[in-house]
Amino acid sequence: MARSLTRRAALAGAAATAATVGLAGCLQNPDSGGGALGTVDRYTDGDVPGDGTVTVLGAFGGQEQEAFEASLEEFTSSSGITVQYTPDSDFTNTIRQRVGAGDAPDIALFPQPGGLFDQAAAGAVVPIDVYLDYDALEGTLVPGFLDSARLQGRVYGAPMRMACKSLIWYPKPAYQAGGWSEEPATMQELYDIADDIKASGIAPWSDAWGAEQATGWVGTDWIEEFMLRVHGPDIYDDWIYHRIPFNAPEVVEVFDLLGELLLGEGNVLGGRETILNTPFSEAPLPLFEDPARAMLVRQGNFVTGFFPEAVLSDMDNQVGVFAMPPWEGGFEGQPILGGGDLAALFSLDDDSVALMRFLTSPEFGGPWAQAGGWLSPHTTFDASQYADETTRRVAEIAATAQVFRYDGSDVMPAAVGGGSFWTGMVEWLRGSKTAQQVCDEIEAGWPA
Template sequence: MRVNPTRRAMLGGAAAATAFGLAGCLANPDEKGGGEGGGSAGGNAGDGTVTILGNFGGVEAEGFNAALKSFSEESGITVEYTSDQDFVNTIRTRAGAGDAPDIALFPQPGALLQMAQEGHIAPIEDYLDVEGLKSTLIAGFLESATAEDGTIYGAPMRLAVKSLVWYPIKAYEEGGWNAEPATFQELMKIGDEIKDSGIAPWSDAWNADQATGWVGTDWLEEFVLRMHGPDVYDQWTKHEIPFNDPQILESLDALGELLKGEGNVLGGSQTILNTAFSEAILPLFEEEPRAMLHRQGNFVTGFLPEEIQADMDNQVGVFALPQWEGGYSEGNPIMGGGDLAALFNKEDDEAKKVMEFITSADFGAEWAEAGGWLSPHQSFDTSLYSDEITRQVAEIASEAAVFRFDGSDLMPGEVGGGSFWTAMNEWIGDEKTSQEALDAVEESWPA
């Protein structure tokens, strides 16, 4: 999953702090922003200090620093991390002024690759064991940091998973419904059974103020990935095929059968548009659930009531959004996000050692135990995670046939965080047909 900085700005309070523990979102309450504070200037090679800039703060920054403590003590390298909520603009400004940090943690691949093209970032093959990384990382993650010529400029240091379906364990089991559907079509049949019981199968909501629509983009990306596979998904996000390609139209129409089908979603289209996305999961955990299924990233548990969070392993169930029968046949694909570490100070061996550590399968034990973090490595010791739900999500990710980064985060900003959102809102609100919505985004794609 990745909730981008714009989306994160919509969130506040304790629930959001918990929710985005895995997606990297909230600022440290003490930070001043704009790259101010410790580590705002890159260190000199060999000075014993390595500076890192990222956009996660608060408890997440605490977890990151805790995971670095033993490494710093053993290596003698001081790591100074700065959180900045305007990360993309700050890193561009600082790099342009010759004041880049040694390392930056990118929440979106597009900005990373753009800066790599400008010559600011070192290829990871210059200092990391690329084949070793590929052998332990979730399949497909490195592709998100790979330029068109095949050069890789970043390595994942944190994972977020979006392709998840949540349900209330007790009520779901009492209904006798299958929690391991093999295909999406089977999941739709389960939805029909739930509907026959008198409640809505799904709860969904997209409202996020000026960022309303990003949940809808995630839905369409999930369908494209499952129905047509990662190759078509890549062509679509890179605009190698038109945004309104017939395969994408087929995916949006299929999504419409789910979200617009009578009785499928609690409250229907207008409820989807008018309800805060953070509230979508709540009807599942009322005393008498009004819906049974909710698709969202692993951050969503942070929005659950405190009494549910205190007993999540017994209250909250999760399974992977299943593959599409007749679609991608190589196994179940997973969509998500993460933070990609990139090296700016190409001459600093100490910075290279830090990069090697934070992108390795050995990184993150302390953060995992504290909660709010997932390793992008299949070989990470899942017993270190603080709860069973996190272990289940980690297993879902590690068992995926392929991983793909959130598509809207790969597209130009005016599309992925603009016209795509708008088109999905107009589509779910029946202001535009599937064809009209896709045509509008295609017309908006920058030359």
């Protein structure tokens, strides 16, 4: 099995000369003279008094809305500002329509960068360096997070929550009884652990991609994880922003490496048919059977919501988690793949600026953290506010990472990230198309 891979320098030069919208620029305070609303230099409190109310549009409702609003109570009480939050499950279309009709909210919480980039390119969003202390903000965030909101060298949004995807979960009692390392240093070491697990008569991995019309999205996460580890954040950025083609040699190689893990005999419980035909929410269940039928599942922090009730009630004792480790010979350091809600400002006045400062600060989110299902993107957030030690461990994994990168399929054009990439992963895993064929077809269908 090929378990090391040297970087390819050939495409690096080509990528450096490519010109396209993406996460270009360094992680320093950007040039305030360019980008959308570039005539605005720096906002000073008092320039535009507010009317006492700030409107916010987001995509989440239900219990998440309740936790969000609870996290605003201290701010509204101390400031006297009323926050009117509106949830919309069709956020992407609604924000586009409202901005086009001249009815933009004061603040929008974008679940994906693509819609934010659209509005920033149209000049509707205020760059964050106009009203926030960019350097102070960047200094408290997980490294690289602000890149997810950077358009042509300027940043237009800041995170108010984070999702961490680069996680390996395991059944703590059974795994510890097997004596396997709970902190593998590299993917190659994790592969060796998987071989030992397999030799013990248990499938190392459980995986499932079923999601009705969205089947395949779990597979895109796998590819993104490998791209980030094997080739590093620079090539990863070039790939997701199409500065290199989707069928570049690096991408095809990553498909092949993933194939060694997922398609190797006995590596995944049930093999490819089980992966394709099982709902993604059921992937962790075999880990918690008695006896366990698999030992490892790779999935984001949200997966705990699908654990059995008996496990959830004793999660710190029943569940272990570690970061999907780096690739030996690839990027030197721990990368984290994830996502998050990006807060963006449409209306510049004292009240909306005050709320943006709070939403994007390490002080926001305590009640949400206590309710569960929320992670702060700030390394300085008070981790004692999380509901359990398992969540604190996930927060520590994210906070100590060398670099964060946004889920690539969420950044790519919808026709790819939510279309041909998903279906291509299914065709590849099923064996009906090779990695090269899938990558060639996705590249050929990339929107102009």
